[in-house]
Amino acid sequence: MVRDLITLIRPHQWAKNLLVVPLVLIDTPRLGLGLLGRVSWAVLLFTMVSALVYVWNDVYDRHRDRAHPTKRNRPIASGRVSVPAAYAFGALIATALVAAVAFGPAFPWWPLAAYLTLNVAYSRGLKHLPLLDVLVVAGGFLLRVVQGYLAAGVAVSSWLLIAVFSLCLLLILGKRRHEMAVGGSAHRPSLAGYSVQYLDLLIVLCAAVAISGFLGHVQATIPTPYQALALVGSTPFALFAVARYLQVVVVDGDGGEPTRVLLKDRAMLVNALLWGVLIGGVLLVTQHPALLALAH
Template sequence: MKNLVVVPLALLDTRPLNPAGFAHIAWAVLGFTLASGLVYVVNDLADRARDRLHPVKRHRPLASGRVGTGAAVTLICLLVLSLLGWAAAGAPWQWWPTALYLLVSLAYTQGLKHVPLVDAFIVATGFVLRLAQGSLAVGQPVSEWLALCVFSLCLMLALGKRRHEMTAAGRAHRPALRGYTLAFLDHLVVLVAVLTAVSYVLYVRDDAVFATGAQLVTLLSAPFAVFGLARYLQVLLVEDGGGNPVHALFRDRTMLVNSGLWALLVAVALFLSHRSA
């Protein structure tokens, strides 16, 4: 789900849209899905003992014992072989974001996930690399404002997840949580939410490839973007949710309606833009 949302964002700056661009994006999504799947299995294998201390994570296949370590190692080998096959189909310069994601994630698994702040920043960096992979796939440069928007949004979600973990299970199951307090996380989440809203508006104003009329439509989407951020903060700070960012974004009815209206406005902007091209 994360790859399907982030990697295709590069299409926002692609003119004109064509079947080849969608095919390249699909190939990039496949590669990053293999890479992120590999990272998740390796991380869950390394964290299975610690995950048993968490009220939700203890139900994961490895932590609960439903899947043995042998099966996990076999899956890791299959994912590595599949990823090598995917990489062999393109030039090395075309998949460097995926390779860098694997290196950073390996460092995360081996110890950086226990360093406060660094852990959340690495998670957010992985999503910027997803965006970079999508941009390479369609041959478009990465918008600085869009990259900052993606980074700050994902950093907000990562910090929100840390906050929920502290309220749900304390600090025992994740060493990095010893470097946080609820008040500190509350301030950080709000700060990063503001950065997300500002970078989104600046991206729409300065970098988005829209026609003049489409820019007005897209700027009208800014209130929906801000409302989405406000709703997430409400779920996190008022309703004590946010433990699973995907659920918070895709299962909350208010968020779904707001996201649908935002997507409609952006779709209209894209239609007007490509019609005038």
């Protein structure tokens, strides 16, 4: 039972919070223990609220999940966790979440409330409406980013929000394309409003906006005289990241688990590492010009 309850809250999906909420650390010139503590607390809060959403979704979708080839093995759909036990577990998570908000660090937590409200609406019907189904999920990631910035007390760049939103849309559309190609539209009603060709067009559109957004964020945050270096140097890394993901989705026929692709694809990881070294080096030299003088 304990193992099934843990499976119910999807620990393998928690990496989403670790990847998105702490984005604010990139834009913070000085990292103190207090700031790291507040951002870590925001990660914990979003992990708890997402766990609550997973429990709610699986209870609400248990009948439909039983007709799905893989989702029928989920704890509630398979009957290993009863509905009353799931409700009790959800109530325990909700209580812990309220306590964490009430007694944790003081910062605005409206993105948590918005995320929870949005996901209730998603489960109750928005998930069945084409386009709205993917926009709502991407909006959840946007709220994660905003929560991280609110916890740190740092203003968030509009360019970054555009980039994250469009990138998340890209990943979600890639997942929808995989579902469409593998199982058709029977198990997800919203897929009836898509076709593989239409999804391909949307993916290309979101890829272009995501690249533009990230480069715009780089240009807006990196001061001169290193702005051109960061912008031009970031361009091939951004293009490769998107091109590699499109290759995985379109050529390899994968993309059903975007988190796994991002965290386990070696080409993506090496690209991210090199890009991080470039941006990290530029930020380091920008904040500590004396380091460049020492190199000479």
